[in-house]
Amino acid sequence: MSACHLVWFRNDLRVTDNKALTFACEDPTATVIGVYIATPEQWATHNVSPRQIAFLHQNLVELQHALAKRGIPLICHTTATFADSVKWLLDFAQQQNATGLYFNHQYELNERLRDEQLRQQAQHLNIFTYDDALLLPPGSVTTQKGDMYQVYTPFRRAFLSQLLMSDFRSFPAPKPRGAALTVENTPPLFAHQSVEISPQFIAGEQAALAKLRQFCSKRVQDYQRDRDIPAIDGTSQLSPYLALGVLSPRQCVNRLLAENPQVFDSQESGGFSWLNELIWREFYSHLLVAFPRLCRHQPFIEWTQYIQWTPDETGFTAWKNGQTGYPIVDAAMRQLNQTGWMHNRLRMIVASFLVKDLLVDWRRGEHYFMNQLIDGTLAANNGGWQWSASTGVDASPWFRIFNPTTQGKKFDPQGTFIREWLPELRDVPEKFIHEPHTWAESHQITLNYPTPIVDHKQARLMTLEAFEAGKRAV
DSSP states (O other), rough: OOEEEEEEESSOOOTTHHHHHHHHSTTTTTTEEEEEEOOOHHHHHTTTTHHHHHHHHHHHHHHHHHHTTOOOOOEEESSSSHHHHHHEEEEHHHHHOOOOEEEEEEOHHHHHHHHHHHHHOSSSSEEEEEOSSSSSTSSSBOOTTOOOOOSHHHHHHHHHHHHHOOOOOOOOOOOOSSSSSOOOOSSSSSSOOOOOOTTTOOOHHHHHHHHHHHIIIIGGGGGGTTTOOOOOOOOOOOHHHHHHTSSSSHHHHHHHHHOOOOOOGOOHHHHHHHHHHHHHHHHHHHHHHHHHGGGOOOOGGGGGGOOOOOOHHHHHHHHHOOOOOOOHHHHHHHHHHHOOOOOHHHHHHHIIIIIIIIOOOOOHHHHHHHOOOSSSSHHHHHHHHHHHHHHHHTOOOOOOOOOOHHHHHHHSSOOHHHHHHOGGGGOGEEEGGGHHHHHHHHHTTOSSSSSOSOOHHHHHHHHHHHHHHHHHHH
16 A cells, blocks of 8 residues: 655645655655645634735645646645644544655744644654744754844854755755646635735745746845835835745745855845845744744733833724824835735834834734734744834834834835825925925915824833833833
8 A cells, every 4th residue: 555645734835845745745656635724713813814814825726736737636624723623634644544744844832832732642643844934943043052042143143154054955846746636616725705915916836936036136136225115116025925835935045046146245235135134034933932922922021011001092093094194104004904015114114103102012013913914924023013112032222213204204205105105195295295284284285184193202202201111110
C-alpha cells in the first residue's frame, strides 16, 4: 500500500517554495492530499477582517486550481474553533489511512497551543513540521546570553550575519503527480462575506510573483526616497500576500538579490531599505514567541499598563470615520476603510494621533485595524501599534509625539494624497491644504469638513502628563 501524505495549509497558500508541500511530495509514489480548515469563530476572536477573509478565500480558490494541475486535491472543511479543527483533522487522517501529516509552523500563541494539542492527540500518525513563514526561525537570533533582542538595530545586525550563513533558497513547485484533476464549479469553499477587494490586490501566487518582480526590477531602487510619500506608488504593496503566505519571504529576498546582487553590501540603497522592512517583520514575529504576553493584549513595557486612557467615544468615532479635522489623518483612515490597506508612514501618523492626541488606549486602534486590514497579522499590527504608543519593544520614546499637521506637510507637501481621499478639500489652495479652516475663515467660506476635534498643543501636554503619571504609579 502506498503512503498517504496530508498537507495542512494554513498561512502558506502557495505551491512554490512551500516546505511542507515540497517534502510531502518527495516520495513520488505517495498519495498527497491538501487540507484547509476554515475556523470562522476563531477568526472572529482574533478580529480577522471580513476583507482579509474574502481575500483568503480568493487565494484558496487559486491554490485549489494550482494543486489540481499537479494531481493534488484540496479538501476544505469548516469548524468553529481551533480545538474542533484538531479533532476533525485527526478523524480525516484516520479515514484516509494517512501515514504522514505535513505543515508549516505558525508562531502566534493560540496557533502554537493548537499544534501542541494536535501532537498530543495524534496516534500512529507521523507529523512533520517546518519553519517556513520566516527567513530565520524564532529563537535562532539571540544575544550572547541567549536572550531575545529587545532593540531592533542589534537584532538586524545579528540577523543579517546569520542569514548570510543560512540556506534561504526557494523551493520549486512540486512536479505533477499523475493526471491533472478537474475542479468543479462548486459553492464557496467556506461561508464568508462577499467583500469587494481593491483591484491593486489580485489573488493568486502568479499575480503576487508578478507584483514582486515588477517592484524589484523597477521601483525598489527608489524605495528609500519614495517609501514615505503616500501620493507615490513607492512601496511594494506585497503585505497582503505575505500575510496569507501567498508569497514567502525567501522569494522576496531571492528576487531582490536577483535584481540587486550587492544589496547586502549597500546599506544606503533602496533595496537594503526594503530588506530592512522584511527584517522588521521577522523581528516582530520572533518577539511573539519570546514574549507570549504580546499575544495577550499586554504592553511590553509594564509601567505603561498604569496609563489612564480616556474613554472618548466621540474622538474614537471621528478617528475611525476620518472626521478628525486633521487632513492627513482623515485621508489615511478613509484609505483604510475603503481599501483595507494603508501606507506604512500613515499607519504611524494615525496611530500616534489616536494614542497621543486623543489619549485612546492603543489596543482599541490595534483592534480596529485588524477588523479592516487586508494584510493584518498579529505580529506586525501589534508591533506597529506598540511602537507608536511607546509601550512596546524598541518603541518610539513616550515623549515623542507626532504633530499631525507637520507630518502632513512633510510627507504630502502638495496635498496630492489628501485631495484623493478628501474630495471636500479639492478646492483648498496648496498652501492651506493642511490647515484648510484657516483659509476658509479668511475667505468666509464654509467647508463641508470638520474643524479639528482636538488642539494638538494642549493634547500633547495632557498626554505627557498621563504618561508621567503612569510611570509614577509603578
